[in-house]
Amino acid sequence: MGMSLLTSATESVYGEDLEMFRDTLRAFYRREVEPNVKNFEVDGVGHDIWRKAGAAGLLGTCVPEEYGGAGDKGLSIVIGAEELGYSPAGASAGAFLGTDICTLFLASHGTEEQKQRWFPTIISGDTVQCMGMTEPESGSDAVAIRTTAVRDGGDYVINGSKCFISNGAKADLLYIIAKTDPAARAKGMSIILVPTGTPGLTQRRMKTMGYAGGDTGEIFLDNVRVPTANLLGPEGGALRIFQTQMALDRMQVCSRSLGAANQAFEMTLEYVRNRKIFGQRIIDFQNTQFKLAEIETDLAIGRAYMDDLVRKYQKGTFDDRDGWRAKIWFPEMEFRTLDTCVQLWGGNGWMDSNPISRMFTAARVQRIYAGATELQKSLMGRAYIK
Ligand SMILES: Cc1cc2nc3c(=O)[nH]c(=O)nc-3n(C[C@H](O)[C@H](O)[C@H](O)COP(=O)(O)OP(=O)(O)OC[C@H]3O[C@@H](n4cnc5c(N)ncnc54)[C@H](O)[C@@H]3O)c2cc1C
Known part of the structure; x- marks a missing residue:
């Protein structure tokens, strides 16, 4: 039974082109990134992988077409973040391809000279930002x-x-x-x-x-x-420039949470169907079934919520409150999902050789960076007081 809650291309809010981008990215992670995870631990993700990503057409998607890019307005970053979360290697690779918001800063505020100088090598993977x-x-x-x-x-x-x-x-x-x-x-x-x-x-x-x-x-x-x-x-324009891409920055973190939680659910379902204790499979305990049902419900809510955010972004109606709420909900959802999954994996869930253990620690940071949960709440609080 396929239990992925990722949408199919036909019903996708992202549209066909970005879904194709998703497929290429997912295949790239499987082929180039997942088998190399242990090598990354020695000295991080090397430029060779960046260049391979460039050759596969995965970089600089937000570079304007006149500079050889795909001219995407930002959702490739969001879908890319979801795939980075969904790949079991993402938890080891860290930010990896996820610093592409810089490209949008350059596209919207760079001088002609800056664009000419940097865009070609951003696309090829020679320039990591x-x-x-x-x-x-x-x-x-x-x-x-x-x-x-x-x-x-x-x-x-x-x-x-x-x-x-x-x-x-x-x-x-x-x-x-x-x-x-x-x-x-x-x-x-x-x-x-x-x-x-x-x-x-x-x-x-x-x-x-x-x-x-x-x-x-x-x-x-x-x-x-x-x-x-x-x-x-x-x-003096840094914060104003940041503000223009705040929606995308929030969405990419949230999308990563959704992808990772989805992967954790799929992995855990597979694991508990196979592991036997007390003469039965872990899935046969009602507790396990209930936990998975709770996770699946969270994932369905998350998917609908993310689709709504994407639509708002496309219409230009995504506002600060959307960002604050989402940055609270998605990482917290990812963390409770990973916590439950690791529990169901038992000792195996703690072992470095099982990606679920790394996904657990990776989930922890999502609640901290790009504005901690408490910061988002305080921004909401400040707005109530006004
Ligand atoms: C893996 C990783 C990657 C990162 N990447 C980047 C990057 O690319 N570029 C970059 O510039 N930064 C980056 N950061 C930094 C990140 O944005 C900060 O860690 C984050 O903003 C929190 O700042 P801080 O760590 O100094 O925590 P602090 O500001 O010291 O906050 C500590 C804690 O205080 C609490 N807190 C914060 N604000 C409030 C509030 N208003 N009310 C109540 N409690 C509050 C929260 O619990 C918070 O976790 C990264 C961080 C990590 C861990």
Whole structure:
């Protein structure tokens, strides 16, 4: 019995083209990523896999057509995130192909020169991107960042550090958020493009609880000098630029949760149908059946909820409240699903050799990054008070 709750192409809210993209991506994960998971653990996902993804036409989907891309407006990122969650390797590979929102920043705010320079290698997989906002002293409170960029002739001189950055250790193009006018607080934050190898720039991989093969990086900027032409968008415009892609950022995290929860359900159903204890299969216990029924109900709600968000995005009616609510619900749903699944797997669920164990730790971070659950609730709370 096929128990996947992923929609078929005919009923998909994404449409046929994006469903084809989903199929190609899923096949790529099976062929290139899943067999290599153990290699990633040594030094993260290598550029070779990025280049293979580029050759398979999976990168730079949001690059405008006039620059050789597919010109997608962002939903390829959402569907891509779902597939990253759905692949058992996603829990090890971490963010991997999931930093493509940077491409949209470049498409909407890049200069002609920046686009000409970077788009071709973003499409080919030679340029891995990362977005560096978070710092040791500022995560949820993003406005508190301390990294500064000071104009000096035709350059910016950047000083500071970043941490927990997805693809941060391997990235070739770093979108560094720095204060160009510290007194202006939120309005004094700018995005500056910093290529890897720039003197004074150090990128390091961080050891993490989950994402064993992933690249979560820390970045140090010590008098890093780049031309002012590397400014992306207007000076002081970082948060406004972020706001334009906030819906997609929320949706991609939520979509990943949905994909991962779906995979966990399928894997667990298979497992409990085969494992025997006390002379019967684990599936024969009513407790197991009830737990799976609860998960399937969550998945059905999640699918309908995600479809609704996608429709709102397509119509341009996705608002802040949609993002806050979704970022609360999906990761929390994923986590309770994975917690239940690991319980049904017993000791095997704790073993590193079984992907369900990695999916459990990967689910944990979903409630923290891209705005912790509590931050979303506090934003909703602030709106009630107004
Ligand atoms: C794997 C991973 C990848 C990441 N990728 C990136 C990236 O690519 N780029 C980037 O810039 N950042 C990235 N981050 C950083 C991420 O966005 C931050 O971790 C997140 O914003 C939370 O900030 P913090 O970790 O400093 O936690 P803190 O801000 O210290 O918050 C700690 C806890 O405080 C609570 N809290 C927060 N706000 C409130 C509130 N308003 N009310 C009540 N309680 C609250 C929550 O429980 C929260 O978990 C990544 C993080 C991880 C773990």
